[in-house]
Amino acid sequence: MYEAVIGLEVHVQLSTDSKIFSGSSTNFGAEPNTQASLIDLGMPGVLPVPNAKVFEMAVKFGLAIDAEIGRESIFDRKNYFYPDLPKGYQISQFEKPIVGPGRVTISLEDGTSKTINVTRAHLEEDAGKSVHDAFDGMTGVDLNRAGTPLLEIVSEPELRSAKEAVAYLKVIHSIIRYLDISDGNMAEGSMRCDCNVSIRPKGSDTLGTRTEIKNVNSFRFVEKAINTEINRQIEILEDGGRVIQETRLYDPDKDETRSMRSKEEANDYRYFPDPDLLPVVLDDSFISACRDALPELPEARKARYISEYGITDYDAGVLVADRDVADYFAEVANTSGEGKLAANWVMGSVLAELNQTSGSITDFAVTAKQLSDLIGRIKDNTLNSKTAKTVFEALLASEGEVDAIIESKGLVQVTDTGAIEAIVDEVIAENPDQVANYRAAPEEKQGKMLGFFVGQVMKKSQGKANPQAVNQILSSKLSG
Amino acid sequence: MSQITDLSFSELKKALGDRTLSSVDITNAFLDRIETLNPTLNAFITITHDEAMQAAKEADAAISNGTATAYTGLPIAHKDLFCTDGTLTTCGSKILSNFVAPYDAHVVSQCKNAGLVSLGKLNMDEFAMGSSNENSYYGPVKNPWDTTRVPGGSSGGSAAAVAAQLTPLATATDTGGSIRQPAAFTGTSGLKPTYGRVSRFGMIAYASSLDQGGLIAHTAEDVAHGLGLIAGHDSRDSTSANQPVPDYTETLNDSLKGKVIGIPKQFFDDRLDSRMHQAMNDVLEVFKSLGATTIEVSLDHVAEAIPAYYVIAPAEASANLSRFDGVRFGYRADSPADLMDLYERSRGEGFGSEVKRRILIGTYALSEGYYDAYYKKAQQIRRLIRDDFNRALSSCDLLFGPTTPSTAFVLGEKTADPVAMYLEDIYTVATNMAGLPGGSFQAPLIDGLPTGYQLTGRAFGESMILNAAHQVQLATDWHTLRPEGV
Numbered sequence: 006m007y008e009a010v011i012g013l014e015v016h017v018q019l020s021t022d023s024k025i026f027s028g029s030s031t032n033f034g035a036e037p038n039t040q041a042s043l044i045d046l047g048m049p050g051v052l053p054v055p056n057a058k059v060f061e062m063a064v065k066f067g068l069a070i071d072a073e074i075g076r077e078s079i080f081d082r083k084n085y086f087y088p089d090l091p092k093g094y095q096i097s098q099f100e101k102p103i104v105g106p107g108r109v110t111i112s113l114e115d116g117t118s119k120t121i122n123v124t125r126a127h128l129e130e131d132a133g134k135s136v137h138d139a140f141d142g143m144t145g146v147d148l149n150r151a152g153t154p155l156l157e158i159v160s161e162p163e164l165r166s167a168k169e170a171v172a173y174l175k176v177i178h179s180i181i182r183y184l185d186i187s188d189g190n191m192a193e194g195s196m197r198c199d200c201n202v203s204i205r206p207k208g209s210d211t212l213g214t215r216t217e218i219k220n221v222n223s224f225r226f227v228e229k230a231i232n233t234e235i236n237r238q239i240e241i242l243e244d245g246g247r248v249i250q251e252t253r254l255y256d257p258d259k260d261e262t263r264s265m266r267s268k269e270e271a272n273d274y275r276y277f278p279d280p281d282l283l284p285v286v287l288d289d290s291f292i293s294a295c296r297d298a299l300p301e302l303p304e305a306r307k308a309r310y311i312s313e314y315g316i317t318d319y320d321a322g323v324l325v326a327d328r329d330v331a332d333y334f335a336e337v338a339n340t341s342g343e344g345k346l347a348a349n350w351v352m353g354s355v356l357a358e359l360n361q362t363s364g365s366i367t368d369f370a371v372t373a374k375q376l377s378d379l380i381g382r383i384k385d386n387t388l389n390s391k392t393a394k395t396v397f398e399a400l401l402a403s404e405g406e407v408d409a410i411i412e413s414k415g416l417v418q419v420t421d422t423g424a425i426e427a428i429v430d431e432v433i434a435e436n437p438d439q440v441a442n443y444r445a446a447p448e449e450k451q452g453k454m455l456g457f458f459v460g461q462v463m464k465k466s467q468g469k470a471n472p473q474a475v476n477q478i479l480s481s482k483l484s485g
Numbered sequence: 486m487s488q489i490t491d492l493s494f495s496e497l498k499k500a501l502g503d504r505t506l507s508s509v510d511i512t513n514a515f516l517d518r519i520e521t522l523n524p525t526l527n528a529f530i531t532i533t534h535d536e537a538m539q540a541a542k543e544a545d546a547a548i549s550n551g552t553a554t555a556y557t558g559l560p561i562a563h564k565d566l567f568c569t570d571g572t573l574t575t576c577g578s579k580i581l582s583n584f585v586a587p588y589d590a591h592v593v594s595q596c597k598n599a600g601l602v603s604l605g606k607l608n609m610d611e612f613a614m615g616s617s618n619e620n621s622y623y624g625p626v627k628n629p630w631d632t633t634r635v636p637g638g639s640s641g642g643s644a645a646a647v648a649a650q651l652t653p654l655a656t657a658t659d660t661g662g663s664i665r666q667p668a669a670f671t672g673t674s675g676l677k678p679t680y681g682r683v684s685r686f687g688m689i690a691y692a693s694s695l696d697q698g699g700l701i702a703h704t705a706e707d708v709a710h711g712l713g714l715i716a717g718h719d720s721r722d723s724t725s726a727n728q729p730v731p732d733y734t735e736t737l738n739d740s741l742k743g744k745v746i747g748i749p750k751q752f753f754d755d756r757l758d759s760r761m762h763q764a765m766n767d768v769l770e771v772f773k774s775l776g777a778t779t780i781e782v783s784l785d786h787v788a789e790a791i792p793a794y795y796v797i798a799p800a801e802a803s804a805n806l807s808r809f810d811g812v813r814f815g816y817r818a819d820s821p822a823d824l825m826d827l828y829e830r831s832r833g834e835g836f837g838s839e840v841k842r843r844i845l846i847g848t849y850a851l852s853e854g855y856y857d858a859y860y861k862k863a864q865q866i867r868r869l870i871r872d873d874f875n876r877a878l879s880s881c882d883l884l885f886g887p888t889t890p891s892t893a894f895v896l897g898e899k900t901a902d903p904v905a906m907y908l909e910d911i912y913t914v915a916t917n918m919a920g921l922p923g924g925s926f927q928a929p930l931i932d933g934l935p936t937g938y939q940l941t942g943r944a945f946g947e948s949m950i951l952n953a954a955h956q957v958q959l960a961t962d963w964h965t966l967r968p969e970g971v
Contacts, residue, residue: 084803273853275848275851275853277860283724
């Protein structure tokens, strides 16, 4: 039996307005090279000047993961040639990063939790992009992204499965979103992940040879890429082979990893301190100002939701993972005064809809106010679960406000016992055989058999009959 | 009256102020002289004749309508590693032989804002790597005192242009002696300011932690005027010092009575040529006659400066020069087969041999397994050197020594022996390692060739250096000697 040893390097684009060493905009999706200044182009004679905003963002992240903050961090040059790297070196941090050792807690599927140590987090500039499909037989270079600030977060190799890796990645995602230091959009490349994967016999404490899977860009692909790579390595070892230390790429279409370059071809990056930049010295007052500006973080919010809204640990965990979802839930729960119902609706209908459409809660069709109105109408028995679902669908389709929808669709729940009794009598009259069977059955079996009659009654009432009343009247009439 | 081109920057300033000369008169005179002499001297790579005449006319208009600054209409020329918007900026290299800069360096825009008229761009050793100006893609610059000799480097074009009166003031840069050594070889005054005093924005980098922009002119007073224009904080350079800029001309006439001149014993051991030693003693006698006293000081680690410099500077250069890759600007090899071929041939064909040598040295020094032994060790030595200088300067006001071991050597004499060439900077490199200001000023001729003495001051002590040199220039005529025959 084998055990996987996984460490992640997560690159997070920091959401500053301008780049880390120039005044150019960092907006995504502009025309190629329209957001590249002389500095981003690496023109002769230009110099980098740091954007102080990135220090604040990095320190907040460090504080959020309970890390040591580098009081004096140094920018280094990482040297390699590539067309989308204009200076021929990337400004990064090597020996002295701005964030030192820290830790995060992940929840495992069995309900337990595990601490994952974070080795470091350092600031660096992003490279541009090579565009291979725009010009026939040629490669274009788009430097809009060059100089976008990145925080690279490196974990210890303490993750033991693809699921743990994804759980860790989600915690990191959640923290950066809570801190509002990145939009964390993996599809647009705002958050990217390199996965270091090795395997070893279970119980062994030596590390196997690792491979690095570069630039995986979704939670799902991280899970699939790691599992695919683990299986590949197991197969190699089972066949008596040796895993080679190399960089690999994950191909989601074929669900396989492919060799990119081996260690022998790897660069010697010749790091040395960038003489154009002074050491970044952070004093106590700066760090404590960052600490004071920290928002409530996911762990704290989870604890608060459990006690404030009486929801389960699991539900709270799901609801706080995304800061905007958590805010949405809190608004629904506070306005409706129904924490549990709000949790059920947000986790069930709302998140399901978002997952299905890959939508975002911030531009979700159903506002928190509307969902809270809907819950209010469930509470006052105007709606039952079935009609509530119909109203929710109508809200999704932007058909109007809750009460107007109830009105126009005639969904007001029938609680008038006279009306329900009439329907019940009809059903009993129409199904003499089932009634006889019911009456002949032992009491313990009758409960189950009642369902048939309830279904018939609800059908006849077009779902509007109050289910409790239907149950009550049916059992009394059938037994009578 | 003497010719216009005989006048120093300060004298021209006075003539413009008195309206005895116009900027057009002055600009015309220097452009004519450049046209006559540059074919021989090769001091200019680019002569911006039309732009200069246009700027001179505008300067005269500004002077007559009262919108001029104290410097409007005075000529200057820039070393060709300062980026100049819309003008070829080659850095003395084939790889930038087609590079028209899209912006002005801070130094250039400061001069423009003051109303100076730029005559053109000055020749230099490729990427400022060299001590003889023989490493220029545009050919060597000739020393106006003897055209069979080198003018020094890397700012050889700046020094030769001033010495030959092609411009009264030139910008220059100094990484290990590139202002001071050519100033000494050409009988001019040159100042390398404190690291951080002048913004490096727009100065094409050789070794970023050592590079510093400065000036070459006929006199310390001229340099004082120029320094006031280019010094000061610039937010575009993180290493630019946020220190007030004094009026350097105001303190030129301070008395030297009671000032203490430190004589580093390592600069005056028996390896120093006896005639150079005599020339230095002549200068020291002047200082003493002006009321200064001398003490011996020791710079214990100064002998290590050259080897440490030739690790640090190439290491930084190896990264600084990576951007010249044929992709975005500059020279690109013809029909490259693939990306590697594009890189290899663009750089292989675009860089000269000394640049390649230093890129190789620097790449090696930073490589895995060698970093600690070379780069880290060199940085430790650098700290020791800085400590030596600061200790020495706590017991004296200025350090004094020869700028160079000898007078200008003959073209080709040292090109085959890079180490002999590197030792040219033996007296100047340590000042850069310490980040301190250093100036070279005219000392007595030896065999009809100029020599220079060097003054090193405390950080941001440019005023003291210029004051001392100015006082010597008031008492001597070494700075008034001009090369004959050109």
